[in-house]
Amino acid sequence: MLLITCPFCGQRPEIEFAYGGEAHIARAADPRATSDEAWTEYLYVRGNARGLHAERWRHIRGCGRFFNALRDTVTDHFVATYKMGEARPDRTEGKQP
Amino acid sequence: MADVAMTMTPVRRAPLDGLAGDPRARWAVPMARFSLRLPEAAIGAASASLGLDLAGPINNVAEREGCAILRLGPDEWLVLANDADSAAIAAALDRGMPDRRFSLVDIGHRQTGIVLDGADAADMLSAGCPLDLDLAAFPVGMATRTIFAKAEIVLWRTAPTRFHIEVWGSFAPYVWALLKEIGREYPVMENTP
Numbered sequence: 100m101l102l103i104t105c106p107f108c109g110q111r112p113e114i115e116f117a118y119g120g121e122a123h124i125a126r127a128a129d130p131r132a133t134s135d136e137a138w139t140e141y142l143y144v145r146g147n148a149r150g151l152h153a154e155r156w157r158h159i160r161g162c163g164r165f166f167n168a169l170r171d172t173v174t175d176h177f178v179a180t181y182k183m184g185e186a187r188p189d190r191t192e193g194k195q196p
Numbered sequence: 197m198a199d200v201a202m203t204m205t206p207v208r209r210a211p212l213d214g215l216a217g218d219p220r221a222r223w224a225v226p227m228a229r230f231s232l233r234l235p236e237a238a239i240g241a242a243s244a245s246l247g248l249d250l251a252g253p254i255n256n257v258a259e260r261e262g263c264a265i266l267r268l269g270p271d272e273w274l275v276l277a278n279d280a281d282s283a284a285i286a287a288a289l290d291r292g293m294p295d296r297r298f299s300l301v302d303i304g305h306r307q308t309g310i311v312l313d314g315a316d317a318a319d320m321l322s323a324g325c326p327l328d329l330d331l332a333a334f335p336v337g338m339a340t341r342t343i344f345a346k347a348e349i350v351l352w353r354t355a356p357t358r359f360h361i362e363v364w365g366s367f368a369p370y371v372w373a374l375l376k377e378i379g380r381e382y383p384v385m386e387n388t389p
Binding site for chain 1: 254255268269270326327340341342343
């Protein structure tokens with residue numbers, strides 16, 4: 100079974116977690132002042148990266164916390180996990196499992 | 197005190213009444229259950245109020261006679277206590293934390309407890325729980341929310357061969373029946389203490 104490292108609970112089995120979409124997408128501070136294009140971009144447009152991807156996960160069957168993860172979408176390898184609010188770790192390459 | 201006092205007595209259901217189970221599983225005695233949420237800055241005051249250290253590591257249990265507090269996450273604790281003490285717990289927090297930076301929710305009506313006690317307890321749970329239940333990886337005094345087959349549970353190891361399972365009332369008959377089914381693989385030893 101794939102193990103995911105929760106920043107709070109440590110290594111836990113994959114089925115305790117839920118995927119939460121791409122990370123680091125900030126909502127506009129003033130949506131009314133945002134152009135339609137920028138709002139559409141915020142709502143719908145995602146990177147769909149091949150390789151390293153920063154994404155949100157939730158340890159829903161554990162501590163319940165959201166956290167961010169860097170995952171290689173080709174190998175499904177989790178390169179790093181980090182708490183919400185922390186900066187994306189400086190990695191450029193995923194790893195083969 | 198007035199606004200934190202319980203305004204009604206929660207309805208306690210008896211989801212396992214009359215259901216046959218595995219001889220190693222028993223229904224835990226009725227107890228008070230609270231979900232306690234508070235920010236990191238309030239942990240010290242809450243610990244002092246309850247007489248138990250809440251600052252311990254996540255997924256560990258702080259315990260004294262008649263009260264156990266399971267740290268489920270960075271800001272979430274599950275309080276299990278003697279039924280008679282439930283009002284006292286709310287009152288103690290209210291007294292010790294005048295700024296009210298906490299939330300204490302009575303979940304006694306929501307979930308129920310199952311105690312699984314036997315030499316094969318860890319193996320039986322492993323049939324439905326994905327965690328490593330080896331004594332080194334999941335020692336006595338560790339407790340966490342996890343899953344057991346299709347049900348969400350809180351699992352607490354109270355002794356090397358004894359586990360306390362907290363499960364929502366509507367899932368309790370399912371967990372109970374599944375433990376009975378799994379138990380068929382593990383014969384009950386007559387000579388175990």
